[in-house]
Amino acid sequence: MKRLVLKDLSKTYFDPYAGAHVTAVQEVSLEVKQGEFVSVVGPSGCGKTTLLNMIAGFIPASGGEILLDERAVDGPGPERGVVFQSFALFPWKTVLENVAFGPKIRGLSRTEREKIAREYLDLVGLANVAERYPNELSGGMQQRVGVVRALANNPDVLLMDEPFASVDAQTRMTLQEELTRIWQERRPTIIFITHDVGEAVFLANRVVVLSKGRILKEIEVTLPRPRAWDLLTEDAAFKALSGQVLQLVRSA
Amino acid sequence: MPRSSHLWAALKFIAPLALLLLLWELLIRTFGVSPRVFPDVESVARAGFESIQDGSLLRHTGASLWRVAVGTVLAILISIPLGVAMGVSPAVSNFLTPLFRFFSVLAGIAWIPIATLWFGYGFGAITFVIFNAVFFVVTYNTLLGVASIPLPLRHAAASLGASKWTMLTEVLLPGALPNIVTGIRTGLGFAWRGLIAAEMIATNVGLGYMLFLARDFYRTEVIVFGMVVIGILWLLLDRLLLAPLERATIERWGMVRKA
Numbered sequence: 001m002k003r004l005v006l007k008d009l010s011k012t013y014f015d016p017y018a019g020a021h022v023t024a025v026q027e028v029s030l031e032v033k034q035g036e037f038v039s040v041v042g043p044s045g046c047g048k049t050t051l052l053n054m055i056a057g058f059i060p061a062s063g064g065e066i067l068l069d070e071r072a073v074d075g076p077g078p079e080r081g082v083v084f085q086s087f088a089l090f091p092w093k094t095v096l097e098n099v100a101f102g103p104k105i106r107g108l109s110r111t112e113r114e115k116i117a118r119e120y121l122d123l124v125g126l127a128n129v130a131e132r133y134p135n136e137l138s139g140g141m142q143q144r145v146g147v148v149r150a151l152a153n154n155p156d157v158l159l160m161d162e163p164f165a166s167v168d169a170q171t172r173m174t175l176q177e178e179l180t181r182i183w184q185e186r187r188p189t190i191i192f193i194t195h196d197v198g199e200a201v202f203l204a205n206r207v208v209v210l211s212k213g214r215i216l217k218e219i220e221v222t223l224p225r226p227r228a229w230d231l232l233t234e235d236a237a238f239k240a241l242s243g244q245v246l247q248l249v250r251s252a
Numbered sequence: 253m254p255r256s257s258h259l260w261a262a263l264k265f266i267a268p269l270a271l272l273l274l275l276w277e278l279l280i281r282t283f284g285v286s287p288r289v290f291p292d293v294e295s296v297a298r299a300g301f302e303s304i305q306d307g308s309l310l311r312h313t314g315a316s317l318w319r320v321a322v323g324t325v326l327a328i329l330i331s332i333p334l335g336v337a338m339g340v341s342p343a344v345s346n347f348l349t350p351l352f353r354f355f356s357v358l359a360g361i362a363w364i365p366i367a368t369l370w371f372g373y374g375f376g377a378i379t380f381v382i383f384n385a386v387f388f389v390v391t392y393n394t395l396l397g398v399a400s401i402p403l404p405l406r407h408a409a410a411s412l413g414a415s416k417w418t419m420l421t422e423v424l425l426p427g428a429l430p431n432i433v434t435g436i437r438t439g440l441g442f443a444w445r446g447l448i449a450a451e452m453i454a455t456n457v458g459l460g461y462m463l464f465l466a467r468d469f470y471r472t473e474v475i476v477f478g479m480v481v482i483g484i485l486w487l488l489l490d491r492l493l494l495a496p497l498e499r500a501t502i503e504r505w506g507m508v509r510k511a
Contacts, residue, residue: 058407078413088404092426101422102412153412 008064039200042210081155102153120148140171291473323382335394352392360446386439393435397428
């Protein structure tokens with residue numbers, strides 16, 4: 001059983017404008033089981049992106065440790081896939097080449113890796129744009145590519161950093177529904193960073209509310225799946241949960 | 253582009269040149285300008301024809317292009333790895349940027365005196381001038397190109413498992429390519445100007461030398477013909493090779509930098 005464990009994770013850095021050390025993340029301890037979908041929600045500046053960057057290995061922790069499957073995390077690695085807010089697709093690679101890039105690094109032959117890439121593009125209905133370049137795609141389509149590029153590498157954990165924050169509201173709802181569908185089909189372990197309370201509750205099994213670098217509260221979400229906005233928008237349980245989380249976030 | 257609009261573009265390009273030719277001939281005739289001051293169109297054409305027939309045009313052009321090719325290729329081979337190495341570290345690139353910006357603008361003609369001191373007259377000195385013109389601009393642009401690759405792209409590659417080598421070949425080089433091509437185009441422009449100047453001083457073959465030699469014999473028609481050749485060669489190089497290359501890399505990737 002692969003688990004992600006954060007133990008007293010902290011991050012302080014020197015802020016040249018404030019002229020002082022700032023604590024972005026303070027002694028955060030969290031355990032994510034295999035196949036879990038955890039949302040981390042909080043206002044901007046609460047340290048949620050810093051937290052994700054440490055788990056991804058983009059920045060070193062100042063204290064504490066990150067263990068994936070009992071092993072300490074050190075730097076970025078393919079067992080932790082990342083989906084970025086800015087999509088971060090390679091503009092010089094076609095959609096297919098972007099998705100096939102992880103498998104290519106793993107040393108798979110062209111036929112094998114393109115087969116995998118096409119399967120994943122099929123999953124989000126983008127098989128027909130495989131030969132296009134990212135800049136020819138809409139924002140929503142680009143982020144679908146971003147999601148399956150990370151999935152195609154078969155990571156132990158998928159780290160998503162406000163991935164739907166830069167697409168329009170309609171597209172965002174569609175993407176959220178697609179993500180819950182993919183999660184139900186494949187059960188990847190997901191840590192999803194967002195400032196959107198509704199999104200956090202809609203997607204996750206567990207919502208972690210972050211405030212001033214600390215975990216304020218963890219809330220289990222037992223809403224039935226499959227989840228769809230048509231069903232949940234007026235759902236009493238969903239509204240109650242969202243209200244509870246919203247209150248926590250606003251009190252922060 | 254359809255064929256007719258190609259034709260239209262060519263026509264628009266040629267029309268002002270044709271007008272210039274017409275004015276030139278008209279002025280020479282109206283004022284009876286002496287050939288020692290400025291030649292008429294016909295004698296320039298004749299000078300051109302002669303230089304083609306006796307092989308001197310080919311010899312001079314060949315020497316010039318060979319120097320440009322050697323200097324440019326050498327410079328590119330060294331400056332791209334150097335630029336990448338400097339660009340991956342923000343600290344190093346910030347530190348060295350002013351230096352390379354300074355040498356980028358200094359490049360070219362200013363190196364001729366020192367080049368002749370170091371290499372003597374001829375191939376070495378001139379190739380050195382070209383090397384310098386290309387080297388600093390391409391290094392600077394490569395550095396800039398690598399440094400301006402959005403960090404998430406490097407993060408994305410790293411978290412897909414990219415090794416240092418993969419990062420270099422699949423992210424840093426293609427990411428910096430539009431800048432590199434722009435650098436080569438700019439650098440070659442400097443190099444071409446530097447070449448002609450250097451050849452007037454430091455050699456006995458080449459297009460610049462052809463111009464300078466003709467001056468000693470008051471052969472204004474050879475001088476003007478040489479100028480035309482120099483201009484046309486650059487236009488061909490730039491329009492047929494460099495500009496399309498630049499467009500292809502920048503436009504296809506949608507990487508037009510919004511200024």
